[in-house]
Structures are given as structure tokens and as C-alpha cells.
Amino acid sequence: MKGYGEVILEHWRRPRNRGRLRAPDREAVQANPLCGDVVRLQLFFEDGCVRDVRFDGEGCAISQAAASLLTEKVKGKATAQLAELGEREFLGELGEVTATRAGCALLALWALQRALKEGPR
Amino acid sequence: MKGYGEVILEHWRRPRNRGRLRAPDREAVQANPLCGDVVRLQLFFEDGCVRDVRFDGEGCAISQAAASLLTEKVKGKATAQLAELGEREFLGELGEVTATRAGCALLALWALQRALKEGPR
Amino acid sequence: MAIDVQGIRRDFPILERRAGEKPLLYLDSAATSHKPAPVIEAVASFYRESNANVHRALYRLAAEATELYEAARGKVATLLGARSEEIVFVRGTTEALNLAAHTVGEARLGAGDTVVVTEMEHHANLVPWQQTARRHGARLEAVPVTDSGELGLSAYERLLSSGAKVVALAHASNLLGTINPIPELAQAAHRAGALLVVDAAQTVPHMPVSVRELGADMLAFSGHKMLGPTGIGVLWARGDLLEELPPFMTGGEMIGEVWLDKATWADPPRRFEAGTPPFAQAVGLGVAVDYLAELGLVDVRAHDVELVERVLEGLSRREHVTVYGPREPSARAGLVSFNVAGVHPHDVATLLDQEGIAIRAGHHCAQPLVRRLGVPATCRASFYVYNTTEEVDAFLWALDEAWRLLK
Amino acid sequence: MAIDVQGIRRDFPILERRAGEKPLLYLDSAATSHKPAPVIEAVASFYRESNANVHRALYRLAAEATELYEAARGKVATLLGARSEEIVFVRGTTEALNLAAHTVGEARLGAGDTVVVTEMEHHANLVPWQQTARRHGARLEAVPVTDSGELGLSAYERLLSSGAKVVALAHASNLLGTINPIPELAQAAHRAGALLVVDAAQTVPHMPVSVRELGADMLAFSGHKMLGPTGIGVLWARGDLLEELPPFMTGGEMIGEVWLDKATWADPPRRFEAGTPPFAQAVGLGVAVDYLAELGLVDVRAHDVELVERVLEGLSRREHVTVYGPREPSARAGLVSFNVAGVHPHDVATLLDQEGIAIRAGHHCAQPLVRRLGVPATCRASFYVYNTTEEVDAFLWALDEAWRLLK
């Protein structure tokens, strides 16, 4: 049994930036009703860049590890850079994920896209 | 092309006892809604035996020929003898009929059975 | 370019069978078509290699099955010039039209509204509308058929203006063969604010059909009439209309969230595909679509027209034969209904069967139309890609034989 | 007598396939079963040799097709100890239950009546009843599930006495495996004047089921879960009940006479089979029934129980594993749902898939029950005639591996 790749296991075991912000500028909750995975993503901006970020949620190792990885990637980035974050690139960094699980792997990224689209709260 | 047997063709071309009785003792109409065939059978009894019989109706050669043949067979018969008229025997006399058409061939016989069962009008 | 009928025939194993001592001469494709080996094999090899329930499962076999199922949806979408999300897989035309009548009724019909059908509808596009009209207190009105077998267009316009909310009609009549001018009828329906639901059971298998060019709102057809398996058919509907409609059947796969006392629905097309779909049959239909696309539907249509022309020409030379529907081959689908003077259609069919010739006789699930024609039934010969001009000639010869025996 | 699993396995072509580098170890038969070669071949050779639309046609090919279709109906009737006229062919369990809910609603439900379901129903036996209850102003009540995964019988009795007109419940839960005591539940329902509708999707494929012994009024199942093709299923109902019920879908074949403004219905079962039925699939189902009858359903059941016993025993020795449903193998259908502490079911399924092992993870179309269990989802392994004790052991080994990697 090959198991999951190092990145997934590592982020799943020791999630980064898990929790909630007191006063996020942007926030979105993305759920996959088919499997029950949920990810909440919160962003706090300063000078147009992500100063702080948190996620929480429930679900499989892939969805939670992906959310954790995403929080690391967005930190310090400007809004324009965030919008450029592509699915393929993100999946590449996460490591091999079967097609059946791509929806789990992208949940957090979709939450980010939604948070950006929906604008400040 | 083999066509229909002699009995069917003969009865179809020159139907016996086609028409209506003025005052039948028994009567039944049997229809095959699937193909639109209809046969009306009328019986007039004297001393417990069929003294006169008529059919009319519309439909394919088989259903109309079978009705004509049946009128010949029932004439002079007592009620008990009529009830004994079996499907297999009747089909045998009519000549070869494919399974798809057995419903047409038996329409008149079913009308007879119904007329007997429903009793005098 | 003409299709290669002899080559095509080799793809259809059933054409090798005999009917009694005679080779099978099948002229009933309007009822159901035969299946080419690639379609038969696609279903069998799906079961042998890729079988798993579609959607939701996380193992690779199920992912593969789901991909094949969704690829079939894509092929059907391409065939119709539609989007995949607009393709709902159902059992056949009948289920598609029941779905349409039920959901359009729920979403759009109220007391006093009018539902417009026609006198030439198959029962599948008539009875469901009777039911839905009754349920919602709407009136059902039928466009009459003219003596030449066409729709009465002035009556159509009149009915549209009487509060019509939906028009349901055949692209081509399965009895008369008449091809109705859907683009014009659709425009008129839309001007009147009505939806147009098209029963395309007799056209999608036989000619290029683009839902956008037709201007239809919904369109139904069956896989088994287009070289595909039984048990699969399609309802196409405009994406925004599908979004608006409530479900027809409910159960697994079509839900969003379910509680004991309530449920929410998935997005189309899943909202309309409750339970395990006929996924192996969908895969087979996809291969049938490939097969037809490979032949080219323009050429498939040309072949139909050629055969219809020949049979119409032959029948019209026989004075004891009455043909129903338009005279012009290009105005008809690949089928011809007729009657032989003084001979019941069932007798014609039975005698032709003695020669191995399969035609249909009866009301063709269009009793109101048969009543309108003033006959108890009709004979119908219908054609498809595997039929030859020689078969048309053999059919005409056999019809003469039957006439000789029964006249 | 034990069934010959190795011999059986040779009949299932898909078992020769590999999942990646590993042989396929399929533990998802509760979702859909694989098909033995005789079933695959029966459908293919129907298309190759006997294909024609059933009913009404007068030529021999159609008569042959109709005979095959009706013979399949007869086989299903024999399997259930029922009469042929009581067998309605549908797409699957979901359509059967939608048909039941719709028609029973029309015929029997009014404002203030109660419809009783249970907390362990598959969405297919819950959502249609929600819909029909709403339409007719009836109340929907659910029998609760106890902590041991059984129905709360005193609650059942209580709900029956609140004006219950119909009870709809699973013969066996597809998540818990619980086999419900239908004969007792039926008696109680009948005493209260309610109909009993049984979802037998998980039992008819796996054990002898006699509709008379169950005392049910209606019973539904799917062909694809019992070695048969997709696209075919069965609704059985008592003959006199079927007579009473109005149609569900309308269209060809199910009518008596049709006018433009009204229609009459054919007798059952045709009344409930609108349009071209999935006749090739029905023929395939008939052969699946033959195959199961040949194995003997008593022995099929014994094999399930043996595998369930082994897997329950194995899982219960692993402290990080929680098993749902009854402890006693003989009280359950051939499936086991479980969870691994701290590991999401989807991760378990994905890791097992790496070993070629196909299990299902999710809500199994029973969201209210999963909610009742207080988990987001479960894993489920389900068994059938082609599964071996070695496969159970391989599954347990792989589960340990997954635990080692993810704990």
C-alpha cells in the first residue's frame, strides 16, 4: 500500500493555520455535499496582501491537508497573485491525488476563489 | 406465399350466418382492443338446442372466418354441448393459425362462452 | 455520399437469421431498430471489464464506469448540438415525455391554461399531457390534421392564442411520416409565451437534428430506435429550463441533502436521474451515436428518402393500395403507412410474415389519428440504414402476392 | 451445501481484470453486482437473434421476442412465489418505489392520513414518500432505529395506530445490514389497516424471498444487484391491489382506448409498463434468476453469512474499528459498515483502492441514518457469490495497512 504522499500526510498530521481569525476581511465556506467535506477559509489583509489566514473544517485527509497547504501558499500574497493560483499547479504541489478525490483536494482552493469573488464582508 | 388455409379463406369469402336475429335468446359482443376486431354472436334456442345463430362484426379474415365457422358448429347443439367446445379443437378445425393470431381466431368462441355465461337477455 | 448498405448489413448479426425458411426482411425499424455488433459488444464488454455503479464511489473501477457513462452523455450532447448538462438519461421517449409533462405541469401550469397537442401524436406524447392538464386544471387542445396529413397551421395559431403554456408535438409522425416544421412552430409558440416540447423519436435516429436550430425547449427520443440498446433514452431540455423544473422521480443520486421530513435537489441533469441509471445501456447508446455519426446523418437521411421514394412510387401504382401522409418523399420520415382495399391490415402483415417480411399493422399507438383516418388500422413499412432497394422490391412483390390471395 | 465459489468465479469475466497492478477485489456488490457470462451472453444474443419490439406485432420475430420477455416475467414470478400478472418490469428499485408511492398516494392517501417509513431507509424509499405525503396532505412519520441498529418496535406500533395507511420499509438496510422482521411488521400493519411496501433491493438477490410468506403488499428490487443487467427492476404487488391502482407513467402499451381528451387503461401488469420496456434487459434478468436458482438461494445466503461472520469477527478484534448494525451474522444481509477511529471513510476507501480493493465510503444514500449514527460517513464492504474467505482476509490485512499509514 502506497498510502498518501508526504505533503498530504505531513499537512494532515500537523495542519498549519488551523483555527479562526477574530476579524477576517474575507471568508468562505466550501462544502462537498457528496462526501460531507467542509472547509472554511478566512483571510486578513494588510497593505493589499494576505497578512493572516486560517482554515477549519471537517473531512478526509486530502481536503484538510490541502486546506493547510493552501494557507501556507497564500500568506503574504497580493489579491492579484491569489487569483492566479491554478488548480493544476496546486494539485501538483499537493502530490498525487486520484481523479476520484480531486474534488476533495480542490475544496480549499474553491473556497479561496469564492472568498475573493464575494468581496469583503 | 402460402396464404391462409382453405377453411379460413372459404369462410371469409362466403361467411355463413352473417347478420342479426330479430329476437335472440343469447348475445355477446367480444372485441380485441389491441387490433380492433369485433364479433357479435347471437343465439336463438328451441327445445334447449340452438335453432338459429348469427354473427356480425369487423376485423381480419381470421376473426370473421372463425365466427362464420363457429356459427356452423353451434347450430343444433344443446347448451351442454356448446360448453364443451374447446379452443384447441376449434383451432384445429379452422386450420393453421400462427400464435400471433390466435386471439383473432378465438374471438368468436370467447363471445359464445360469454353469451352462455351471461345467461338469457 | 451514399452509405454502403452492404457493408453496414455485415455489422448486424440479426440480418443473418432466417424467419422460418426465408431470410429476415425487417421493415419495422420505426418500432425498434436492430443493433450493430459494435453496440452489442460495447454493452457486453462494459459488463466484462468496467462494470461498477456510477457516481460517488472512490475506487478506480467506479471512476472508470462513471467516465464511460459521462462520455456517453457528452456524445449525445454533441449529436444534438447541446451541452452535457442538458442531457438527461431516461428509459426512452415515453419516460422522457412523462418527465416533461409532469415537471412542466408542476412548474408552469395552472387552472385555465391551455396545453396544445396534435391529432397525430403517439400516445406517449398525448396521454401524459391529458394527465398533467387534468391535474392542474388546464385545458388540452389538439391541432387537427389536414386531409393531406399535415398540421392545420391556422388552427395552431388560434390555439396558441388561447392561453397556451406548452405545446407538445412530434417532430415526425410515426404513422403518417409527416415531418412537422418545428422551427416555425417553435417561433409561433414562443411568441405566444408557450414552451415547445418535441417528440423526436422518429427523427433523431434518422437525420441531423440540432436542438438550437429547431428552437425547441425540450426534446425526447429513444436509444432502441437508433441502433442502441433498449432501456435507454434521452430528454434534452434547455439548461435554464432544467434548472427551473422540479424533479420527476426521487431517490438516490438526485438529491442534495435529505432529512427525514424534507430533501433538497441536485443540479441538472442529476436532479432528473433518480436511482441507479441504465449506465451500461448509456454506454451502448454512446457507441450507437458514434456509429451513426461515422455513417453521417445527412447520408442516413438520404438513404431513407431513397427507399421511401421507391416504396411510394411502387405503392401509388397499385390502385388497391391507399397511402397515408404527404406524397413528397422529402417531406416524410423513413416510413410509409398504407392499406389494401378490402383486406384487414393484420392479414397483410400475417401473409407478408410468411415471406419473412416484418411489417407492423395496427394503430401504431396513435388511436385518435387512426380514427381520424377512418380506418380500423394501417400497415406500416419503415426503413433504416440496413434496408436495401431490393428489399423494397421484395416487399412490393409480396404485397402483390397477398393481394392475389386475398382480394 | 456450500456453493462452489471457484467455479462461480470462472463465470465472471470481470474478475480477471486488474485494478492497476493488483487483481480486482470487489466488495461493493450492494451497490451493483457483477454479471456472469451467461447473463452477458443472453442480452447479446437477444440482440443478435431475437430483437424486435414486444407486444402487438404480428410477425414471428416479434412473437419470439414477446415470448422471451414474458418468460422472464414468469421466472421472476416463480422466484418470488407470485403470479406473472403481479410482476411489473421497471428500471430498478427506485422507479418501483416511485411507482408505489405515486399510485398508492393517488388511490389511498388523503389529508390527515399517516405514511410510516423508518430512519434506516435508503433515499429511494424515503423521498418518494415525502413527496406523495405532501401532495395528499398526509403526515410522514419515521420509525426510529435503536442503538443496536434495529427498528423500535413499540414506536412502530404507536405510529401504526395514528391513522397509518401505508408502511414503507426496507427488508434489509443497505447500511446497517439489519434484516427487518417483515412478517411480524406486515401483520401489525394489516391489523392497523395499512399497506406494507417492502424495499427488497438488498434481500431478493441474496436469500429466498417469498412475497406470500413475507405478507407484503408490494415489493421492489433491482436486476443489477442480482447478477442481472442495469436498466431492469421489478415491482411486485398483490394482484387485487394492482387492479385497484391507477397508472404511474402513461403512453403506449399501457392503454385500453385513447381519445384526444381521455384514455382507459390496460389490465395489470401492462397498465404499469408505459412505452417500450427494457425487454432485452428483462431477458437478461431472467437468465440471472436462472443462475441464482441453479446455485440455490439458501446456499447463496449461507455463503453471505459465512463471509459476514468472518469479517465481523475480524473487525471486532480491531479496537480502532467501529462496526454498525447487529452483531449476529444471521441477523444481517451480506454487508458490513464500519469506521476507523480518526480516519475519514474516504481515506480508507482510497487506500484500499491502492490494493485493488473496492469498498464504498459515504452516506450510502441514507443521510438521515448516517446523521443518526453521528458520523459524516461510513465504509461499507459487501459480499456476493463470487467473494471468497481469502478476499475477506486480504481486506482485513489491507485495513491494517491503511491504519498503519494513517493512524
Ligand SMILES: Cc1ncc(COP(=O)(O)O)c(C=O)c1O
Ligand atoms: C413518435 C413516437 N413517440 C414516442 C414513441 C415511444 O417510444 P418508446 O416506446 O421508446 O418510449 C414512439 C415509438 O414507439 C414514437 O414513434
Ligand SMILES: Cc1ncc(COP(=O)(O)O)c(C=O)c1O
Ligand atoms: C435498500 C436499497 N433501496 C433502494 C436502492 C436503489 O436501487 P436502484 O438504484 O437500483 O434503483 C438500493 C440500492 O442502491 C438499496 O440498497
